Structures are given as C-alpha cells and as structure tokens.
Amino acid sequence: MELLKERIRKDGVVRGTDVLKVDSFLNHQMDIALFEEIGREFRRLFADCGVNKILTIEASGIGIACITAQFFHCPVVFAKKSQTKNIAGAVYTTKVESFTHGKVYDVIVAKQFLGPEDKVLIIDDFLANGAALEGLIDLVHQAGAQLAGAGIVVEKAFQPGGARLRAQGVRVESLAKIKSMSEKTGVEFEED
Amino acid sequence: MELLKERIRKDGVVRGTDVLKVDSFLNHQMDIALFEEIGREFRRLFADCGVNKILTIEASGIGIACITAQFFHCPVVFAKKSQTKNIAGAVYTTKVESFTHGKVYDVIVAKQFLGPEDKVLIIDDFLANGAALEGLIDLVHQAGAQLAGAGIVVEKAFQPGGARLRAQGVRVESLAKIKSMSEKTGVEFEED
Numbered sequence: 001m002e003l004l005k006e007r008i009r010k011d012g013v014v015r016g017t018d019v020l021k022v023d024s025f026l027n028h029q030m031d032i033a034l035f036e037e038i039g040r041e042f043r044r045l046f047a048d049c050g051v052n053k054i055l056t057i058e059a060s061g062i063g064i065a066c067i068t069a070q071f072f073h074c075p076v077v078f079a080k081k082s083q084t085k086n087i088a089g090a091v092y093t094t095k096v097e098s099f100t101h102g103k104v105y106d107v108i109v110a111k112q113f114l115g116p117e118d119k120v121l122i123i124d125d126f127l128a129n130g131a132a133l134e135g136l137i138d139l140v141h142q143a144g145a146q147l148a149g150a151g152i153v154v155e156k157a158f159q160p161g162g163a164r165l166r167a168q169g170v171r172v173e174s175l176a177k178i179k180s181m182s183e184k185t186g187v188e189f190e191e192d
Numbered sequence: 193m194e195l196l197k198e199r200i201r202k203d204g205v206v207r208g209t210d211v212l213k214v215d216s217f218l219n220h221q222m223d224i225a226l227f228e229e230i231g232r233e234f235r236r237l238f239a240d241c242g243v244n245k246i247l248t249i250e251a252s253g254i255g256i257a258c259i260t261a262q263f264f265h266c267p268v269v270f271a272k273k274s275q276t277k278n279i280a281g282a283v284y285t286t287k288v289e290s291f292t293h294g295k296v297y298d299v300i301v302a303k304q305f306l307g308p309e310d311k312v313l314i315i316d317d318f319l320a321n322g323a324a325l326e327g328l329i330d331l332v333h334q335a336g337a338q339l340a341g342a343g344i345v346v347e348k349a350f351q352p353g354g355a356r357l358r359a360q361g362v363r364v365e366s367l368a369k370i371k372s373m374s375e376k377t378g379v380e381f382e383e384d
Contacts, residue, residue, distance in 0.1 A: 023302065023305075024304070024305070025267075028269065028270065028272065028301075028302055028305060029267050029268070029269045029302075029305040030258060030261075030267060030268045030269070030270070031267055032258055032261040032262055032266075032267060032268060033265075035258065036262075058250065058251035059250035059251040059254060059270065059272070062251060062254040062255050062258075063254050063255065063257075063258040063268065063270075065255075066222060066224055066227065066254075066255040066258050066259055067258055067259070067262075069222075069224040070224055070228075070259075073225075074224075075217075075221050075222060075223055075224060076221070076222045076224060076255065077220065077221045077222070078220065078222070078251065078255075080220070080251070082293075101274075109220075110215065110220055110221075112216070113215075113216070113220060113221040
C-alpha cells in the first residue's frame with residue numbers, strides 16, 4: 001500500500017535496527033483518514049471471504065479494527081490482556097509474550113462473542129515475532145470459528161512471525177512489509 | 193440518546209446495583225453501526241467548538257473515539273496506561289485509580305501529540321467516579337491545550353464523577369445517564 005509506505009518513510013522513526021516508531025499516525029496518535037484507506041484496502045484484499053467478525057487485541061489494534069469493520073459491516077471483538085472482574089462467565093484464554101513489554105499476558109475473549117458461526121478476520125497494527133497473532137489464532141480455533149486470515153498494517157518481515165504463520169497456511173496480508181531498517185538508511189520495504 | 197438507551201435496556205446486564213455489563217455491544221464486542229450513531233451525536237453536541245483533537249484512554253475508549261473522529265475530521269490520541277520502551281522522549285503523566293481493576297495506573301501522553309494549539313474533546317465509554325476523566329483533563333491542562341468538553345457514552349449518574357466535574361465547570365455530555373439500577377428492575381435513566 002503505497003500511501004502507507006510513503007507515510008512510514010515520512011513520519012516513521014527508526015531506533016536501532018528493529019524498532020520503528022509510528023506513534024505519530026498509527027499507535028498513539030491515530031490518523032483516522034489514513035485508517036479509512038487502510039480499512040478500504042483490507043476490504044479489497046478480503047472481499048468475498050464471508051467475514052462476519054473482526055478480532056483484534058488491545059490496545060493499538062482497536063482503532064484500525066473499528067474503522068476496517070465499517071467496510072465489512074460487522075462487529076469487532078477485542079481480546080483483553082487480563083481478566084477483570086467485569087468479565088463474568090466463560091472465556092477463551094491464551095498466553096501471549098509481549099517483546100515490547102517484556103512479559104507474558106493472559107489474553108481472553110468471552111465465549112459468547114466468538115463461535116462456530118463466525119468467519120473471522122484478525123486485524124493488528126504490527127507483526128514481528130508473531131506472538132500476538134498466534135494467540136489470536138489460538139482463540140479463533142478454540143472457538144471453533146473459521147479464520148479468513150490476518151490483516152496487518154506493518155510487518156517486520158526480517159523477524160520470523162510472518163514467514164512461520166504463512167508456512168502454517170495462515171493467510172497473512174501486510175500492507176507494508178519491512179525488509180530491513182537502520183537509523184542511517186531508514187526503512188527498506190519488500191516489493192509487493 | 194434514545195437508540196443507546198434502548199440498546200442498554202435490551203442487551204445491558206446489571207450485576208448488583210453498580211455494575212452494568214455492556215460488553216456485547218460497547219466494550220468487548222463493539223457494534224460499529226451503533227458507534228456511528230454515537231459519533232454523530234457527539235458531533236451534534238460539540239459542533240462549532242473548534243475541536244481539532246480527540247483524546248481518549250486505552251482500551252475501551254479507542255473504538256468510540258476513532259469512529260467519532262470521522263465526524264470531526266481530526267486525529268485521535270489515546271493515553272496509555274503504562275510506559276513502554278517504544279515511547280521515547282517527553283511525556284505528560286498523571287495517575288488514575290481504576291476501581292474496576294483495583295489499582296493505580298500511570299497514564300501518559302507523549303508531549304508531541306498534545307499542545308497549546310489543540311482544542312480537545314475527551315471521549316470515553318463510561319463515567320462513574322470520574323478518575324479516568326480527571327486524569328485526562330489533567331493531561332490536557334499540563335499540555336496547555338483547551339478543553340472543549342467530554343463526551344461520555346454511559347454515565348452512572350448515581351456515582352459522583354459527573355456531578356463533581358460539572359461543578360468544576362467541565363462540560364460533560366453523557367448519552368445515557370443512569371439514575372439507578374438493580375438486577376430486579378433493570379436500569380432507570382435520568383430524563384434528558
């Protein structure tokens with residue numbers, strides 16, 4: 001998605017060789033007009049897949065998922081990172097290691113919101129090691145739902161998550177795939 | 193907002209006299225068509241206020257804030273509940289006590305995303321004790337930004353947050369104000 005790559009080149013900030021800060025438009029301040037173009041592209045990619053539910057994980061996936069859902073006319077469910085007393089009843093649960101925060105989360109979805117009748121599109125802002133995406137896929141499988149695939153905004157293709165999940169047969173569509181990056185030379189994208 | 197009240201009557205679940213579960217449409221599974229009507233109503237209420245930024249707090253405010261932002265044609269900033277290594281540089285920080293989770297969070301916004309040039313509308317899903325909203329208002333003040341007001345989806349008007357903040361001169365607009373609730377009789381709303 002050229003518009004997104006241009007934005008990353010313009011406003012993304014590289015730290016070292018593996019941290020890309022896109023918090024001016026993607027995951028702290030959020031450019032909703034850009035999100036609309038992202039949602040439109042996910043719709044184009046996953047049209048005719050019968051998607052009737054979008055699944056994401058708090059917090060930075062939620063905005064993109066909600067705007068994308070407008071193009072699919074379906075609800076969004078966001079997986080929560082810890083159990084609160086306000087979620088009563090049965091939940092699907094999985095464990096996700098966050099490399100950003102350096103800890104392991106319990107990630108849950110209430111059973112009533114994901115089931116065999118669902119054709120699920122997973123949406124998230126980043127794919128790197130694939131831990132979050134694998135956790136979400138595990139929740140989809142536990143629910144007996146079908147997985148249409150995963151729509152990712154930025155994939156760090158030099159980290160192993162995307163390749164591993166595609167090898168498992170998961171359809172992963174990433175709108176910007178980063179081949180490599182450095183503070184000196186900036187971001188290099190894979191060709192589409 | 194009658195559509196919202198109807199939905200709360202239909203799908204909200206009361207636990208005891210102070211917990212209202214609306215996770216089937218508001219803060220776990222999210223009904224995006226309803227969010228569009230909520231955003232339209234916030235726009236009607238805060239039209240001509242010169243809002244150029246929407247501020248919310250992770251996680252359940254984000255979806256509503258993003259859909260609402262489409263009506264204001266402005267970006268959303270979400271305050272984060274703890275500092276991660278991916279937020280470098282200067283941040284505004286405040287402390288918020290979560291009664292739901294029973295702990296106190298550091299809540300932060302990067303300084304570059306909130307400043308004196310901003311006219312801020314705060315959006316959140318719930319207002320009860322007012323701790324989260326007070327924290328967000330503190331961040332707006334620290335930034336030297338102007339506060340247009342706060343748009344709240346569900347206010348538990350029998351808890352003290354809304355009255356206290358209105359007494360301080362904050363414009364708080366709540367789309368559904370709950371006067372009282374119980375498992376037997378359900379939810380009773382304040383008259384508009």
